[in-house]
Amino acid sequence: MPKFKTPFVWASALSISLIASTALVADAHATTLMDLLRGGPGKSTERNAEKRPTLFGGSSSAAAPMLDGDPEPLPKVSGPRYYTYKTEAQRPIKIALPAVSAPAATDTDVTTGSVAPVSDVRAALAETKVLATDDVAKAVEAYYASGKPLIWVEGDAVTEKAKSAMSALAAAGDVGLDASDYLVSPPEATLAGADIDAQRRALARFELMLSAKVVAYVQDTVRGRIDPNKLSGYHDFKRKPVNLGPVLNMLRLSPDVAAYLRNRDPSSPQFAALKSELVKLRAAEASSGPSIVIASGTLLKPGQTSAELRNVVAALRKNGSEAMKAAHAATLSAYVDGQDYTPELVAAVEDFQKEAGLKPDGVIGPATIRALVGHSNAEKISKLVIAMEQLRWLPADLGSRYVFINQPAYRVYYVNDGREQLSMRVVVGSRANQTYFFQDKIETVEVNPYWGVPQSIIVNEMLPKLRQDPTYLDRLGYEVSYKGRTVASSQVDWNSTHSVDVRQPPGGGNALGELKILFPNSHAIYMHDTPQKSFFQRDVRALSHGCVRLAEPRVMAAAVLGTSVEDVGREIAQGRNKAIPVKGDIPVYVSYFTAWPNKDGQVEFFDDVYGRDEHTMKAFEATTKAREAQG
Helix, strand or coil, rough: CCCECCHHHHHHHHHHHHHHHHHHHHHHHHHHHHHHCCCCHHHHHHHHHCCCCCCCCEEEEECCCCCCCCCCCCCCCCCCCEEECCCCEEECCCCCCCCCCCCCCCCCCCCCCCCCCCHHHHHHHCCCCEEEEHHHHHHHHHHHCCCCCCCCCEEEEEEEHHHHHHHHHCCCHHHHHHHHHHCCCCCCHHHHHCCHHHHHHHHHHHHHHHHHHHHHHHHHHHHHHCCHCCCCEEEEECCCCCCCHHHHHHHCCCCCHHHHHHHHHHHHHHHHHHHHHHHHHHHHHHHCCCCCCCCCCCCECCCCCCCCHHHHHHHHHHHHHHHHHHHHHHHHCCCCCCCCHHHHHHHHHHHHHHHCCCCCCCCCCCHHHHHHHHCHHHHHHEEEEHHHHHHHCCCCCCCCCCCEEEHHEEEEEEEEHHHHHHEEEEEEEEHHHCCEEEEEEEEEEEEEECCCCCCHHHHHHHHHHHHHHCCCCHHHHHEECCEEEEEEHHECCCCCCCEEEECCCCCCCCCCCEEEEECCCCCCEEEEECCCCCHHCCCCEEEECCCCCCCCCHHHHHHHHCCCHHHHHHHHHHCEEEEECCCCCCEEEECCCCCCEEECCEEECCCCCCHHHHHHHHHEEEEHHHCCCCC
């Protein structure tokens, strides 16, 4: 329960609070909360605040703490963390052999459902130790318990079907998986000169191992080989269910095992583009020439000189678009080895920046250098493999109409009828306040919104200021409440209380601007407008507290509402807080891809702003290591 001032000073203090609030209304509308939290505009207001009555009578400076006793230590609301990846537990596959029916069916009797006879190899399955995850083990156990024929062994040799399956598994790298996860050694080399029992055991192990590997492959290629929720608290996915029960029987009946396995791979256009780029880069990796390097820390402005200019021009010649190179052919061909950053070269760089989605100012800094020299083939391959894994976490079909936010690209895309209809710049969470990775459904557009201040901001950023100046929120015009009861912030003893609700009313200085687009989720993340329009001019836009700020919020709101920008503007102009329901089913993917195809199917690569790719790669390594030790 928060502590409030005693009733006899309530009216006096509230009156003073209202006077201060009225006197500062212009500042409140011109200044955002973030400005004040970071010591920007409005800072002088705190220093010059009037003295106010205290609980004990008299007066004290507004900058002095309001004490009813010793203050509690400042608390801290911590965000999610990254985990050390724990692989899924494995257990022995336990084969319970069926009883032999009389008369016994032959192994070729595969259509009647009769129980096949227990051969020597089949009998050895129960003695064979192979480890697998529980889902895989259950599927393998169910198949062999049913009495159906062996799939990969016939007589004393492996079948052609087995060879086809091993060949398909060896090509797992083409679809972003690791072929070593599905490696099975054929028993032929083991059997030379061996006795009958050794042959029987080796063939049984091969049969069981290959069955486990193909079932694991099907599960991995459908849903991904790692559990994203074990990577960090920022990942939030319900893992896809994969029906593994029919897999082995389908493989037994399939005339082309490799085709069956390939058909289980994702087939979306996004996955196809990533796969094509991966195959191309792996083919080019060995034959690629030396990379162009622009020295780290280079910052070159128009009119300056630099020895790095030769590398800049080399990168323009190699990585610039054909259109850009044609437009500046004379400049690029005339350049020899000068250090003067001339207007002609500036114009070429500006066109390159424009095509790369950067601010076309001619300044060659970190973002432009990254765009010029790109990532190495090895880096790109790693990004593609991670992107293909992450795409498996999402629905196999993203839908014909959806919103896709890609945090490393700092962009949001609206897709309608399967085609990208619009895209715009966004601001996403800072490294300290990262945006999550999840999917949801858009439900509401709220115009003239209130901003409910998250507890993390109240506790981590506002509370220290409130302990120095309890009128802080009153002066800014914020509403404070406890259990539905509105109170003045000056009436709360912030030295012992911080479990209150704070919200900012609609208005010109509202942190959410004119509107927000809601897809209710446990992370309190949504898309919204912002008064800080200058942020969209930056190339690196990881700047928010986790929500996604839109460069053109009215355009996105009109798209999801199926109306016009003008209609959205009229709703805003009424000045009332209003929630407008979104009709239809519009998924939103709040995603994180450092490699992703654009609307033309060309894969683009982005910097790993939160360092998440490294955690995914470590999870891959842990998974492969666990599988190598499985049997």
